[in-house]
Amino acid sequence: xxxxxxxxxxxxxxxxxxxxxxxxxxxxxxxxxxxxxxxxxxxxxxxxxxxxxxxxxxxxxxxxxxxxxxxxxxxxxxxxxxxxxxxxxxxxxxxxxxxxxxxxxxxxxxxxxxxxxxxxxxxxxxxxxxxxxxxxxxxxxxxxxxxxxxxxxxxxxxxxxxxxxxxxxxxxxxxxxxxxxxxxxxxxxxxxxxxxxxxxxxxxxxxxxxxxxxxxxxxxxxxxxxxxxxxxxxxxxxxxxxxxxxxxxxxxxxxxxxxxxxxxxxxxxxxxxxxxxxxxxxxxxxxxxxxxxxxxxxxxxxxxxxxxxxxxxxxxxxxxxxxxxxxxxxxxxxxxxxxxxxxxxxxxxxxxxxxxxxxxxxxxxxxxxxxxxxxxxxxxxxxxxxxxxxxxxxxxxxxxxxxxxxxxxxxxxxxxxxxxxxxxxxxxxxxxxxxxxxxxxxxxxxxxxxxxxxxxxxxxxxxxxxxxxxxxxxxxxxxxxxxxxxxxxxxxxxxxxxxxxxxxxxxxxxxxxxxxxxxxxxxxxxxxxxxxxxxxxxxxxxxxxxxxxxxxxx
Numbered sequence: 001x002x003x004x005x006x007x008x009x010x011x012x013x014x015x016x017x018x019x020x021x022x023x024x025x026x027x028x029x030x031x032x033x034x035x036x037x038x039x040x041x042x043x044x045x046x047x048x049x050x051x052x053x054x055x056x057x058x059x060x061x062x063x064x065x066x067x068x069x070x071x072x073x074x075x076x077x078x079x080x081x082x083x084x085x086x087x088x089x090x091x092x093x094x095x096x097x098x099x100x101x102x103x104x105x106x107x108x109x110x111x112x113x114x115x116x117x118x119x120x121x122x123x124x125x126x127x128x129x130x131x132x133x134x135x136x137x138x139x140x141x142x143x144x145x146x147x148x149x150x151x152x153x154x155x156x157x158x159x160x161x162x163x164x165x166x167x168x169x170x171x172x173x174x175x176x177x178x179x180x181x182x183x184x185x186x187x188x189x190x191x192x193x194x195x196x197x198x199x200x201x202x203x204x205x206x207x208x209x210x211x212x213x214x215x216x217x218x219x220x221x222x223x224x225x226x227x228x229x230x231x232x233x234x235x236x237x238x239x240x241x242x243x244x245x246x247x248x249x250x251x252x253x254x255x256x257x258x259x260x261x262x263x264x265x266x267x268x269x270x271x272x273x274x275x276x277x278x279x280x281x282x283x284x285x286x287x288x289x290x291x292x293x294x295x296x297x298x299x300x301x302x303x304x305x306x307x308x309x310x311x312x313x314x315x316x317x318x319x320x321x322x323x324x325x326x327x328x329x330x331x332x333x334x335x336x337x338x339x340x341x342x343x344x345x346x347x348x349x350x351x352x353x354x355x356x357x358x359x360x361x362x363x364x365x366x367x368x369x370x371x372x373x374x375x376x377x378x379x380x381x382x383x384x385x386x387x388x389x390x391x392x393x394x395x396x397x398x399x400x401x402x403x404x405x406x407x408x409x410x411x412x413x414x415x416x417x418x419x420x421x422x423x424x425x426x427x428x429x430x431x432x433x434x435x436x437x438x439x440x441x442x443x444x445x446x447x448x449x450x451x452x453x454x455x456x457x458x459x460x461x462x463x464x465x466x467x468x469x470x471x472x473x474x475x476x477x478x479x480x481x482x483x484x485x486x487x488x489x490x491x492x493x494x495x496x497x498x499x500x501x502x503x504x505x506x507x508x509x510x511x512x513x514x515x516x517x518x519x520x521x522x523x524x525x526x527x528x529x530x531x532x533x534x535x536x537x538x539x540x541x542x543x544x545x546x547x548x549x550x551x552x553x554x
Contacts, residue, residue: 048257087115135168135180163187408468424521513548
């Protein structure tokens with residue numbers, strides 16, 4: 001008669017303990033890995049989406065400012081006068097502050113250009129241009145266009161078409177339209193915004209930023225004029241306004257975040273799609289490392305547990321009813337959490353002690369699994385803190401469009417900490433008698449004054465320098481690499497530019513001055529706050545000496 005061969009006690013105990021060890025460790029490590037993976041993935045996807053959203057908001061605010069500049073210029077007394085020489089002088093002068101506009105001109109109601117910057121297109125007819133047709137009726141801003149002819153006229157690279165955005169506003173005098181002010185905003189401005197956003201991504205994860213038109217055509221990015229996404233995907237993005245998805249590209253799977261540039265204040269927006277991309281392989285590398293680490297750890301612990309159980313089981317000589325009965329209660333009776341200490345033969349005592357030791361070791365392994373989970377949670381908190389710091393570092397003052405105080409201090413501290421940094425200078429600028437502007441002309445005039453001073457200060461420095469609104473009517477400028485001998489000449493140019501530039505607000509013309517305090521970083525300065533305090537003290541002395549001057553910190 002065939003008798004089924006049963007497992008030995010050694011094999012049974014090894015199998016039972018090994019399975020229990022593997023299950024507990026795998027459950028604990030797998031749960032920790034799953035939670036860590038989910039939260040880490042959410043943080044990464046949120047960062048990609050936020051990059052697209054911040055760029056969309058930046059583009060909308062910048063377009064609003066340029067839309068507003070053209071409308072304000074169209075309302076000036078000189079433009080309404082339609083006198084060619086005065087118009088030409090005004091437009092050429094204003095182009096120095098409106099540096100992103102490649103061409104600005106005024107056409108009469110028949111469509112003939114009366115005056116323009118550098119005299120370009122004067123006497124030519126623009127009656128068939130979209131900006132002129134729309135500008136006769138109301139302020140207008142178009143979508144991105146390209147023109148090789150205009151690029152050649154402006155002296156641009158002839159190997160590619162000149163890309164621009166048309167902005168126009170009617171010129172109204174005496175209740176009737178006497179002309180149209182048109183401007184061509186160079187699309188290189190958007191490329192500069194894109195470059196700055198990529199440089200400010202200190203995490204280094206974002207590979208590229210694109211701008212697509214509302215129909216999905218590439219406006220800024222690789223393969224201009226192509227459509228990287230199908231119509232169904234574009235329609236879905238326009239409906240949801242912002243989000244993230246994975247897409248296949250020639251460089252592999254990409255994590256793609258998007259947001260819609262839908263306008264700001266009275267600027268209607270062009271519904272541009274802002275796309276931020278990061279290779280999915282790089283984005284989820286930390287998640288994959290966490291998964292593999294948890295898997296390897298569970299396998300090693302399980303192997304260690306099985307090996308230990310095998311050596312303990314070798315010491316068992318025969319089945320023992322008492323020990324079997326006690327072991328049978330484990331897992332069934334929750335009040336029984338440990339095997340009893342048995343008396344009797346030496347083999348029974350040794351086996352009892354060994355199994356009790358095994359149970360305690362399982363508790364230790366559970367503690368190790370708990371430690372893995374706590375470490376994973378600490379890593380999640382660290383990722384959240386780093387991404388939060390990135391968001392705070394990307395602050396923009398909503399009134400002036402400049403960096404805000406927090407963003408300036410963050411960037412300035414990074415530059416100060418750079419061991420290669422040389423000739424760091426801080427300039428504090430304050431509008432003289434600013435309260436009188438608000439009292440005499442209203443707070444809207446004060447806001448316009450703050451914006452204008454911000455534009456003038458920005459125009460006086462290089463793109464590598466930082467200009468920020470520090471609070472109220474106070475501004476701060478950080479110069480990097482400017483020799484000390486050139487600093488005072490620069491501050492004098494700032495002061496003179498503000499003094500000589502009238503600010504038009506409604507029917508009022510406001511003239512202001514600024515006082516400036518200058519502090520040059522010394523090797524003994526501990527941090528950027530020391531330099532700012534020195535510039536602030538110098539600004540106070542400038543105010544005491546009568547205002548409208550620049551004073552160097554002693």
